[in-house]
Amino acid sequence: PLAPVWMASAWVGQEWIRDRFPLGGFPWGGLSFATAGQPHYLFSFGGPLYVSFAFALACSALAIIIASDAFHVRNSFIALALIGITFLIPISTLTKTAVVPSATATIAIVQGGVPGVGLDYLGRARTVTQNHARETAVLATDIKAGRVAKPHLVVWPENSTDLDPRTDPQTLQLIQSASAAVGVPILVGAVLETGQYGKVTNSAVLFTPGKVPAVIYTKQRPVPFGEYLPYRDQISGLSARFQLIANDFQPGSTVGELSINGLRLGVVICFEVAHDDVMQATVRGGAQALIVMTNNATYSQTDQPEQQFAITTARAIEFSRPVLTAATTGISAAINAQGEVVAVLPQTKPGYFVANITGNRQQTSASVAGPAIGLGLVVLGMLGLALTLIMRVQQRLREPA
Missing domain, CATH: 3.60.110.10 (Carbon-nitrogen hydrolase)
Known part of the structure; x- marks a missing residue:
């Protein structure tokens, strides 16, 4: 049920790398910049990497729901809840980012x-x-x-x-x-x-x-x-x-x-x-x-x-x-x-x-915590990839010779 989180985090990870490597990187193709006309408050909350994470998570969650062989109520509820949390939490910061x-x-x-x-x-x-x-x-x-x-x-x-x-x-x-x-x-x-x-x-x-x-x-x-x-x-x-x-x-x-x-x-x-x-x-x-x-x-x-x-x-x-x-x-x-x-x-x-x-003069949460949020999502993506590899290795070890 947490597959959308791992997928979105992995996407953010490749954006983070592309922003830096090779030769200083080139972040032009960031998903967040392609969705700049969408909910603005996401940018001021967590910056471009968070916006990319939010939209990648939403797309992954909806794709999993649509592609399921049968409509699984529990997984669908979890997927929709993840989308809601990702998009709704930043709203709580709106009053803190007013212009001073x-x-x-x-x-x-x-x-x-x-x-x-x-x-x-x-x-x-x-x-x-x-x-x-x-x-x-x-x-x-x-x-x-x-x-x-x-x-x-x-x-x-x-x-x-x-x-x-x-x-x-x-x-x-x-x-x-x-x-x-x-x-x-x-x-x-x-x-x-x-x-x-x-x-x-x-x-x-x-x-x-x-x-x-x-x-x-x-x-x-x-x-x-x-x-x-x-x-x-x-x-x-x-x-x-x-x-x-x-x-x-x-x-x-x-x-x-x-x-x-x-x-x-x-x-x-x-x-x-x-x-x-x-x-x-x-x-x-x-x-x-x-x-x-x-x-x-x-x-x-x-x-x-x-x-x-x-x-x-x-x-x-x-x-x-x-x-x-x-x-x-x-x-x-x-x-x-x-x-x-x-x-x-x-x-x-x-x-x-x-x-x-x-x-x-007011700093947004993105300017204060944006780099930490982005790095946290990158680490989450790396953790997801590591867990996936471990699970696949364990599965192969359990298979009969």
């Missing part, structure tokens, strides 16, 4: 667009930076005309500069002029040189008028075979495609955070929004609202931007934090702490929006 407002900041998101498509999305040098500077100039004009409120911060997306602004004077001038036009800091997604040949970083840099640019965050989870080539010396000659990965992005080691108008913002970059450990560390580090800087231009006109946006929405619900996404080609949006989209820009069309963001 912190500071409010007005933030502008700029989606400048890119000149190319696919792997050649950047086009000629500095074009992507010029695009974002142009849209920021439109924002500055609208601010002066009183059409929009002056923000405390402007955010450009990941890879909104293709040259290191610290070493390329023209790129630096474009950003500084844009910052001066709006009169507030601009958080820019930049590729930075490290001083070592072929090694760069994917970073968020804050440009404040009259101040030296400050590196706020460096992406901790660069994507293998996208942002770096694993075992380059051993495999680079195996395919001509590997020559497209000219540089190896180096990982950062600390969470991204900055304070704007008293609001503590956590910063992550692109696919990191799908990694539990990165998001957990950012929120537990004190983030009251989140910024996701991303460049989905390579996947423009595919399902990838929508999939990433669904994951981002789930994170807003999980941590009860407003989330702002800044993307080169979309989806740029503002999501409130309940997972509701309050502002969004059309994909592939340049533009901007300004949003008032109020942070949340």
Whole structure:
């Protein structure tokens, strides 16, 4: 009768492993993210692994009931009870995860667009930076005309500069002029040189008028075979495609955070929004609202931007934090702490929006206990597999020779 529990736990176990191995893992196919439109309270209770467990358990239990040769009342009751417990227990935590407002900041998101498509999305040098500077100039004009409120911060997306602004004077001038036009800091997604040949970083840099640019965050989870080539010396000659990965992005080691108008913002970059450990560390580090800087231009006109946006929405619900996404080609949006989209820009069309963001100081049970809940389910799955193996061995030993 407990078979659904073992099945669901085993499913969670493979998701946990896939989030970490190999080469840092890739959790994109988590069952929880595919069910992001379903009961929201499950995310804020136990995080993505608990949601995956709940739906895997429900499906397993219903499958066992339907597949039974005869309708077994006891087993069916147990299966339905397991479903009820899994989905109803989290409801008791809803009153504890109400938003406790912190500071409010007005933030502008700029989606400048890119000149190319696919792997050649950047086009000629500095074009992507010029695009974002142009849209920021439109924002500055609208601010002066009183059409929009002056923000405390402007955010450009990941890879909104293709040259290191610290070493390329023209790129630096474009950003500084844009910052001066709006009169507030601009958080820019930049590729930075490290001083070592072929090694760069994917970073968020804050440009404040009259101040030296400050590196706020460096992406901790660069994507293998996208942002770096694993075992380059051993495999680079195996395919001509590997020559497209000219540089190896180096990982950062600390969470991204900055304070704007008293609001503590956590910063992550692109696919990191799908990694539990990165998001957990950012929120537990004190983030009251989140910024996701991303460049989905390579996947423009595919399902990838929508999939990433669904994951981002789930994170807003999980941590009860407003989330702002800044993307080169979309989806740029503002999501409130309940997972509701309050502002969004059309994909592939340049533009901007300004949003008032109020942070949340309250931690959800997912942010406090989510990792422990997930690990507990993984251990439960391992225990179930071990018991299954032991029972099969014992059964074979009892069989006559």
